[in-house]
Amino acid sequence: xxxxxxxxxxxxGARCMEAxxxxxxxxxxxxPLHMLVVDPDETNGNVVQCLDQLRRYQxxxxxxxxxxxxxxxxxxxxxxxxxxxxESFLWANPQPNTAFQELIEYTAQPEDTRALLDLLFDESxxxxxxxxxxxxxAHIGSIDLLRTLETQIRTIASSSDDDRARPDxxxxxxxxxxxxxxxxxxxxxxxxxSVxxxxGASGLPAIPSLLQSxxxxxxxxxxxxxxxxxxxxxxxxxxxxxxxxxxxxxxxTQAALYHYSLTDxxxxxxxxxxAPTREESNSGNVVGGGAQRNVAxxxxxAAGLAAAHFFAEPPDKETxxxxxxxxxxxxxxxxxxxxxxxxxxxLVALGTFxxxxxxxxxxxLDKRRxxxxxxxxxxxxxxxRELGGQERELRDLRDFAKRYxxxxxxxxxxxxxxxxxxxxxESVSALSSVAAGGRSREPYHELITNLNMTRDVDQNSGAGxxxxxxxxxxxxxxxxxxxxxxxxx
Amino acid sequence: xxxxxxxxxxxxxxxxxxxxxxxxxxxQPENVEIRLLEEFYRSQYVVSSMIGLLVGLGFGWLATQRxxxxxxxxxxxxxxxxxxxxxxxxxxxxxxAGFTAATMASLSPFDPFAPTEKVMxxxxxxxxxxxxxxxxxxxxxxxxxxxxxxQWGGRYAILRRI
Numbered sequence: 001x002x003x004x005x006x007x008x009x010x011x012x013g014a015r016c017m018e019a020x021x022x023x024x025x026x027x028x029x030x031x032p033l034h035m036l037v038v039d040p041d042e043t044n045g046n047v048v049q050c051l052d053q054l055r056r057y058q059x060x061x062x063x064x065x066x067x068x069x070x071x072x073x074x075x076x077x078x079x080x081x082x083x084x085x086x087e088s089f090l091w092a093n094p095q096p097n098t099a100f101q102e103l104i105e106y107t108a109q110p111e112d113t114r115a116l117l118d119l120l121f122d123e124s125x126x127x128x129x130x131x132x133x134x135x136x137x138a139h140i141g142s143i144d145l146l147r148t149l150e151t152q153i154r155t156i157a158s159s160s161d162d163d164r165a166r167p168d169x170x171x172x173x174x175x176x177x178x179x180x181x182x183x184x185x186x187x188x189x190x191x192x193x194s195v196x197x198x199x200g201a202s203g204l205p206a207i208p209s210l211l212q213s214x215x216x217x218x219x220x221x222x223x224x225x226x227x228x229x230x231x232x233x234x235x236x237x238x239x240x241x242x243x244x245x246x247x248x249x250x251x252x253t254q255a256a257l258y259h260y261s262l263t264d265x266x267x268x269x270x271x272x273x274x275a276p277t278r279e280e281s282n283s284g285n286v287v288g289g290g291a292q293r294n295v296a297x298x299x300x301x302a303a304g305l306a307a308a309h310f311f312a313e314p315p316d317k318e319t320x321x322x323x324x325x326x327x328x329x330x331x332x333x334x335x336x337x338x339x340x341x342x343x344x345x346x347l348v349a350l351g352t353f354x355x356x357x358x359x360x361x362x363x364x365l366d367k368r369r370x371x372x373x374x375x376x377x378x379x380x381x382x383x384x385r386e387l388g389g390q391e392r393e394l395r396d397l398r399d400f401a402k403r404y405x406x407x408x409x410x411x412x413x414x415x416x417x418x419x420x421x422x423x424x425x426e427s428v429s430a431l432s433s434v435a436a437g438g439r440s441r442e443p444y445h446e447l448i449t450n451l452n453m454t455r456d457v458d459q460n461s462g463a464g465x466x467x468x469x470x471x472x473x474x475x476x477x478x479x480x481x482x483x484x485x486x487x488x489x
Numbered sequence: 490x491x492x493x494x495x496x497x498x499x500x501x502x503x504x505x506x507x508x509x510x511x512x513x514x515x516x517q518p519e520n521v522e523i524r525l526l527e528e529f530y531r532s533q534y535v536v537s538s539m540i541g542l543l544v545g546l547g548f549g550w551l552a553t554q555r556x557x558x559x560x561x562x563x564x565x566x567x568x569x570x571x572x573x574x575x576x577x578x579x580x581x582x583x584x585x586a587g588f589t590a591a592t593m594a595s596l597s598p599f600d601p602f603a604p605t606e607k608v609m610x611x612x613x614x615x616x617x618x619x620x621x622x623x624x625x626x627x628x629x630x631x632x633x634x635x636x637x638x639x640q641w642g643g644r645y646a647i648l649r650r651i
Contacts, residue, residue, distance in 0.1 A: 448558035
């Protein structure tokens with residue numbers, strides 16, 4: 001079976017990975033994924049938010065499995081970084097406080113080389129450290145990232161496959177990738193990042209050539225590699241003169257795409273994703289750190305769907321193809337690859353699931369009000385499972401759900417976006433209006449009724465049973481509540 | 490109200506009815522055949538049981554239309570609401586059965602008594618309480634059985650799934 005790998009570079013890459021996690025959670029993507037976020041600034045708000053979600057997802061997914069007999073898949077049944085710890089999701093710069101000039105050994109270079117470097121980099125460039133990332137300086141980031149990746153990958157190329165047990169996330173990622181190319185199904189690798197920023201713009205061009213040195217000779221044919229190039233889709237207020245300026249993003253994009261048009265970087269397929277307008281994503285000009293956290297955007301969802309398309313329909317490497325997708329407004333039917341992934345049904349059902357758990361059931365579980373309910377007695381029967389209500393995976397589920405609802409709410413605030421219709425989340429009526437077309441007048445009652453009527457749930461743990469049963473209850477409810485479009489979606 | 494208490498009441502009422510029907514004797518006034526009174530009471534056992542069955546099933550259906558899951562409901566509180574409806578059905582069935590028995594007594598051939606005297610004759614006996622007990626018990630059983638119908642999926646179940 002082909003194994004799927006995803007690398008996300010920088011903050012934009014991390015945001016796209018977060019959207020990809022929601023597609024996996026909702027079952028729009030069902031094949032296991034091995035994911036890695038690469039960012040020199042591990043405190044970057046976007047990266048932290050993504051990693052928090054991936055770690056919570058992994059904590060929940062360990063309890064949920066597809067039904068052995070019917071093959072039905074509950075939410076959270078798609079493995080992400082299976083059999084690896086939560087530290088496998090992030091690779092950050094191991095030397096964030098080392099100045100760039102030390103990394104390139106500027107003072108040890110011969111005079112003519114130093115003269116060349118002086119032409120390419122000014123004094124601030126040479127003194128730059130990376131605790132806040134590359135700060136839009138792709139001309140620095142590309143060199144540092146290339147140097148770092150080369151070092152890591154050279155280590156892998158000279159080591160055996162057993163070394164993938166080492167804790168370093170990047171080594172584990174590439175070791176596993178190399179091992180996958182030695183299997184009959186081969187591997188798909190997707191690289192995602194912005195073309196206008198720092199880390200993404202630095203990493204995207206570097207990967208294909210570096211992989212040549214990782215893969216054993218003759219096995220490169222078993223690796224299909226694609227990239228998602230994210231064009232500017234957000235802006236932020238202008239800061240100081242030395243701070244990044246989002247007004248320059250389109251110019252940086254133009255330069256990057258010109259380079260890609262002239263140079264075969266080595267990808268078998270390229271997805272270009274962007275938006276016609278750039279919404280303001282942050283109230284301030286924040287350079288790195290936890291405050292650099294942008295609001296969610298539908299472009300990230302589109303990137304996730306592009307990933308789903310690549311994994312399901314990889315290129316045959318012989319025939320060039322061009323895919324295009326867009327519209328005057330962003331609706332479910334204008335999203336790329338939406339029908340094959342059932343993205344409307346899946347994300348709306350996941351939204352209902354998350355709303356029900358986070359707003360209503362999580363509190364009841366925590367206070368053990370669920371004892372003596374019909375569904376709790378079903379959970380306990382036959383297998384002796386238990387659900388105390390305060391398990392860690394339930395809290396992770398609540399936090400994951402809250403962030404998903406925030407993500408969906410942030411997307412729906414963008415003008416001309418007609419995806420979610422979440423309002424007044426604390427109200428029971430919100431359960432029937434995650435998207436347009438809901439008609440139930442007693443959604444909470446119907447959902448709990450469905451939960452009580454769920455039969456033959458075969459999960460090993462109480463938390464797994466709960467997620468599986470709640471998935472079925474939610475999907476059955478949505479099928480009825482959104483009858484106006486459910487069968488046509 | 491717990492399930493245990495519900496079943497203690499239901500079974501207790503049924504046992505009381507059976508014991509009463511077996512051990513108690515009908516009134517024995519002069520000028521009225523005992524056989525007529527015995528037949529009357531036996532027929533009322535059936536009538537009151539049917540009343541209990543219909544009222545219990547009716548309340549069972551009504552419960553699905555009225556009892557709702559609410560946020561922050563405790564499982565025990567919800568179950569208690571369901572069983573309260575069961576008890577209400579039993580109370581209604583009991584009153585209905587008593588009224589029916591009294592009405593039918595007034596129309597019965599217990600000559601030479603006047604209608605009101607016939608009613609007083611019937612309800613003055615311990616077997617009248619047995620009639621009420623059958624209605625009460627049957628309503629509780631019928632309500633519990635309705636909660637197990639497939640379309641309910643046992644969500645209001647008072648009977649444990651086998």
